[in-house]
Amino acid sequence: MNCKIITSLNYKKLFKEKKYQYIIFDINSLTIVPFLNSNKYESHDHINITPLIETFKLFITYKKYFPDSHFIFVFDGGISPIITNVCPKYKTGRNSRRFRGEARSINISKNVYNYNILLLNKLFGLFGETAIFDIVRNEADFIIGYLVNELSKNDRCLVISHDKDLLLTYNKNNNVDVIYKQIGKKNTKVTYYFIDNFDCLLEIIGFNYLKNTNEFLFYKALLGDQSDKIPKPFGIKSKKIVTNMFEKTFIENINITYDYIIEYFKIKFKKLNPQVIDNFIKDFRRNLLIMNIFSDNIINDNDKIKLNSYINDIKYGLNSTISINSIYDFFEEYGLYLTKKDLDNTFNYLKGLK
Numbered sequence: 001m002n003c004k005i006i007t008s009l010n011y012k013k014l015f016k017e018k019k020y021q022y023i024i025f026d027i028n029s030l031t032i033v034p035f036l037n038s039n040k041y042e043s044h045d046h047i048n049i050t051p052l053i054e055t056f057k058l059f060i061t062y063k064k065y066f067p068d069s070h071f072i073f074v075f076d077g078g079i080s081p082i083i084t085n086v087c088p089k090y091k092t093g094r095n096s097r098r099f100r101g102e103a104r105s106i107n108i109s110k111n112v113y114n115y116n117i118l119l120l121n122k123l124f125g126l127f128g129e130t131a132i133f134d135i136v137r138n139e140a141d142f143i144i145g146y147l148v149n150e151l152s153k154n155d156r157c158l159v160i161s162h163d164k165d166l167l168l169t170y171n172k173n174n175n176v177d178v179i180y181k182q183i184g185k186k187n188t189k190v191t192y193y194f195i196d197n198f199d200c201l202l203e204i205i206g207f208n209y210l211k212n213t214n215e216f217l218f219y220k221a222l223l224g225d226q227s228d229k230i231p232k233p234f235g236i237k238s239k240k241i242v243t244n245m246f247e248k249t250f251i252e253n254i255n256i257t258y259d260y261i262i263e264y265f266k267i268k269f270k271k272l273n274p275q276v277i278d279n280f281i282k283d284f285r286r287n288l289l290i291m292n293i294f295s296d297n298i299i300n301d302n303d304k305i306k307l308n309s310y311i312n313d314i315k316y317g318l319n320s321t322i323s324i325n326s327i328y329d330f331f332e333e334y335g336l337y338l339t340k341k342d343l344d345n346t347f348n349y350l351k352g353l354k
Helices: 027-035 050-065 081-086 112-126 140-151 164-169 198-205 213-223 240-251 258-268 274-291 301-317 324-333 340-349
Strands: 004-006 022-026 070-074 130-132 157-161 176-183 190-195
Touching: 022 027, 022 140, 027 050, 027 112, 027 140, 027 157, 050 070, 050 112, 050 340, 070 112, 070 140, 081 274, 112 130, 112 324, 130 301, 140 157, 140 164, 140 301, 157 164, 164 176, 164 198, 164 213, 176 198, 190 198, 198 213, 213 240, 213 258, 213 274, 240 258, 258 274, 324 340
Parallel strands: 022 070, 022 157, 070 130, 157 176
Antiparallel strands: 004 190, 176 190
16 A cells, blocks of 8 residues: 555654644535534533534644644635636535635624634634635635645645545645545545655545646546536546546656647547537636646635735744633633643643644
């Protein structure tokens, strides 16, 4: 096996030699949506705070091993209108969760999802970490892609997600590893894969004839994504024509580029109506736009300004001083399940926390 599976027993050994300046969580996919309908943890006034507590537990687990890393938690902000303009059926019918920007105060938010997000935003602020929840018309994929593209230019990053789209962040600028959370078919078994080599990525996606993440993007764009309602480009009737091309280029060590793909399918479609290749190119370009998490054209100018401000604060402006008393007060004020003794045990566990 090319992938390393993370367990409670091998955390320390696995990450012993790993140093990351930034650890970025696609937190909706990890601990928000999966626990939104659970009542495992409730506040003193009987509001479901399971997403909050599960996220806090996840944070503590990784902070133990990366006490000097800065943690960034990214929340979904909805689908960009740029995507729905070019692909109207994109993710239609999916019950996606996103922060509703109208609720800014914890006390006035009556929506359970919003309530947990606002609590987490405040909590991570007390820990000196970053929560990004106010990019209201963009998915976490593209927000994380924008952050990684900038932060990995000079520093090591670790991206943690349940979303295969974020596998594209692997080795960005030669500086990114990924932890991928995979849930079994019966939604019971959860496995965390640590991706620090490309063969592991291939193992997860189940196709061995790709040479780099650029080819992975081309592969995704040519196959579409049925779960996201992204169709294959016009003219592609089955997966086989796509896999054949990648197998051939892999064996012959041919570098796949956008131009190579266009020429390849021009030859394949040469006996068909010329309109077929024109429609193919149009659809292929559409899929590249909406499946490339580094497509900053998906993010509007106002959101880019917000994200650039976050990046500036993350790199230069944040105060890392942690007020333990403020954290005690926060849990007590909102009646958030954990007692002072629980928090004392947490802080004792985090001996490396500064």
